[in-house]
Amino acid sequence: MQFFNTLTRQQEEFVPMEPGKVKLYTCGPTVHDFAHIGNFRTYVFEDLLRRYLRYRGYQVTQVMNLTDVEDKIIRKSIAAGVHFKEYTKPYIEAFFEDLKRLNIQPAEHYPRATEHVDGMVEMIRDLLQKGIAYRSEDGSIYYNITKFPSYGQLAHICVSELVSGARVAQDEYEKDSACDFALWKAWDEADGHVYWDQYEDLGKGRPGWHIECSAMSRAILGDSFDIHCGGVDNIFPHHQNEIAQSEAFSGKKFVNYWLHSEHLQVESYKMSKSKGNFITLRDLLDPQGNPSRRAYDPMVIRFSLLSASYGSRMNFKYEGLQQDEKALERIVALLRRAQEQTAGESVDDLVEKTRAEFIRHMDNNLLITEALAALFNFVTDVNKRMDAGPINGQKVVEFWNEIDEVLGLNLKEKLQTGPLDEDIEKLIEERQAARKAKNFARSDEIRNQLLAQGIVLEDTPQGVRWKRSSP
């Protein structure tokens, strides 16, 4: 299995620190608002990674942090006149609801920044003691990046150039260098009720943003772990700062593989509130929430986010969502058809060939487009075989359930169409009778009537098949 490692800018063979086990840290949300679909692109990518690692036999320990104290949260909670923990609560709940709707597997740990302040303080004290951190005039504590020789390596940034090119005036800061970053921010009036004052040596204040990930990953995964993920915007400075803090503290290599997902754009432009193209998952699930005025199946959204390779920018379009919906239906139609065939020609050869291709491509830095292509070729091949005669359809369903452990599209659920109302059953029977009597006017009338109720009828040589239409 190979991954593209941001640290080396190369695709590398994945070797875990401990055979058969993977320690994975994924940067989670800052819970000041509803997460948008760009955020979920990253979380879906991380979920795919996690599921695929498990599929390949690894035992995965995943940590996803929740940033529940930072500048925006403080500002918004004070503006709303509520305690910041009260302010973040509904967004935390919404986040977990959204994860569930997208069928993202729960991580093993969801630490919150506010629960790990002790751990952050321990690291800050150590860095102060080593002379890597310093206290500024206003009482804040900063990390001196010149004490970390490889600073800038992750982003391939030359620090001296960066400082001179920065568009923020250096004299706005209390720190020695524009790139030094806060470990501990001294309290000021704008922080209102948000402060920690039990650490007398640090003074009344709150932790800087970057230190939380260093402290939380250390607390749960240890000083070193295998994979760290996040969006590309985190490469610099956030992840670079994590490396600087953690490695200066422990003296060990922090992370072996850095995997970053590229951003999602909406209709070719950056998503932003001012442009009015800012989309949350909730907007897509609610017909009134988006310009195409319809609700989308969350699994279609998942498939859409999943089907573009994580390393390139994704262009999100409503039209694409409709196309992906059709593509998914093609798979579901195959399964529905195969499910009806219990005995017949073997499909083992197709299953084995497809599985091998799926693994070969997913092993190649999660090359999902090729992996999906192999699966769609499987759909065609199985359909052809079914056209020729009965097959062992159970094997097809079993294989898709296996693959769905990785894709997480809940295809199994789509097959459980559920019992129909009695009067609908009667209408279907009546239609069958009408067709037999060649009363096609009545037959089409019934079909249209049911379609209006969301029931799609298909006449097949084996009899009538029905399914529910998409939302």
Next chain:
RNA sequence: GGCGAUGUGGCCGAGUGGUUAGGCAACGGUCUGCAAAACCGUCCACAGCAGUUCGAUUCUGCUCGUCGCCUCCA
């Protein structure tokens, strides 16, 4: 403004100095009472402009678009 990415047919994408990548969607055909599903077929791209070369999507230069980082951000 500084630094850095990226641009392949409607969409996702592999890849190469010269031979149709592939998948999805769309459209057409077959089948069907009509549909649906399925199958078959069609769609010959490489941002633009120069240059190198017998030949460039692939190499070089310039231009344009989009994006990222430099301040919080998946």
